[in-house]
Amino acid sequence: AQSVAQPEDQVNVAEGNPLTVKCTYSVSGNPYLFWYVQYPNRGLQFLLKYITGDNLVKGSYGFEAEFNKSQTSFHLKKPSALVSDSALYFCAVRGANTGGFKTIFGAGTRLFVKA
Amino acid sequence: NAGVTQTPKFQVLKTGQSMTLQCAQDMNHNSMYWYRQDPGMGLRLIYYSASEGTTDKGEVPNGYNVSRLNKREFSLRLESAAPSQTSVYFCASRNGQGALETQYFGPGTRLLVL
Numbered sequence: 001a002q003s004v005a006q007p008e009d010q011v012n013v014a015e016g017n018p019l020t021v022k023c024t025y026s027v028s029g030n031p032y033l034f035w036y037v038q039y040p041n042r043g044l045q046f047l048l049k050y051i052t053g054d055n056l057v058k059g060s061y062g063f064e065a066e067f068n069k070s071q072t073s074f075h076l077k078k079p080s081a082l083v084s085d086s087a088l089y090f091c092a093v094r095g096a097n098t099g100g101f102k103t104i105f106g107a108g109t110r111l112f113v114k115a
Numbered sequence: 116n117a118g119v120t121q122t123p124k125f126q127v128l129k130t131g132q133s134m135t136l137q138c139a140q141d142m143n144h145n146s147m148y149w150y151r152q153d154p155g156m157g158l159r160l161i162y163y164s165a166s167e168g169t170t171d172k173g174e175v176p177n178g179y180n181v182s183r184l185n186k187r188e189f190s191l192r193l194e195s196a197a198p199s200q201t202s203v204y205f206c207a208s209r210n211g212q213g214a215l216e217t218q219y220f221g222p223g224t225r226l227l228v229l
Contacts, residue, residue, distance in 0.1 A: 044158075103160070108157055
C-alpha cells in the first residue's frame with residue numbers, strides 16, 4: 001500500500017536561513033513524487049515533482065527537493081527562507097503502476113518563517 | 116482562464132440536510148477529483164472521474180455521490196449530511212490519465228454540519 005509520512009507538524013525557521021521540510025514515502029514500483037503548497041483559505045498549488053532522472057529537482061519560488069531512493073525520502077529545501085514562504089506544505093506520491101489516479105497526500109507540515 | 120472554480124465557498128448545514136458542491140474547470144482536462152481535507156490527515160480522495168461519463172470511488176466515498184455532468188463540471192452531493200462530514204472540500208482536475216501530470220486545485224468549500 002502507498003503511504004506518505006511528514007514527520008514534523010511544524011517547522012520554524014528564521015528568515016534568511018535554509019529550510020528543510022521532510023517527507024518519506026512507501027510505494028510499490030517507481031514513485032512519482034510531488035510537493036504542493038497551501039496558503040490560507042486557498043487551494044493547493046503545485047511546487048515541483050520528481051518523475052525520473054536527476055535526483056535534485058528544482059521548482060517554483062526557489063524551492064528544490066532531493067529524491068533519495070535508498071532512504072525513500074523526498075525532502076523539500078530552500079537555501080534562504082522568506083517570511084512569505086510561511087504556509088502549509090504537502091508531500092504526495094503516486095505509484096507508477098497504480099493507473100495514475102490514486103495520489104496519496106501526507107498530513108502536511110506547517111512552515112513558519114520568522115522575520 | 117479561471118482554472119478550477121468551486122461554489123459555494125462556505126456552507127452551514129443541519130444534520131440530515133442535503134446539498135451539492137459544484138466544481139468547474141476551463142482547462143479542458145479529462146480527469147477530475149473530489150478531496151476532503153481534515154486537520155492532521157492531509158487530503159483524502161472521495162471520488163474521481165477519469166473522463167466524461169465515468170466516476171469511481173476513492174478512499175472515503177461513503178455518504179457522498181458525484182456526477183460528471185460534462186467535461187467541465189463535476190459535482191459532489193451529500194444526501195443526508197452528518198457532523199463527520201464537516202471538512203474543507205477541494206476539487207481538482209488533471210489533463211490526461213497518466214501518472215505524470217500535475218493536479219490543479221480549486222479554492223475549496225468549507226462545510227460545517229451542525
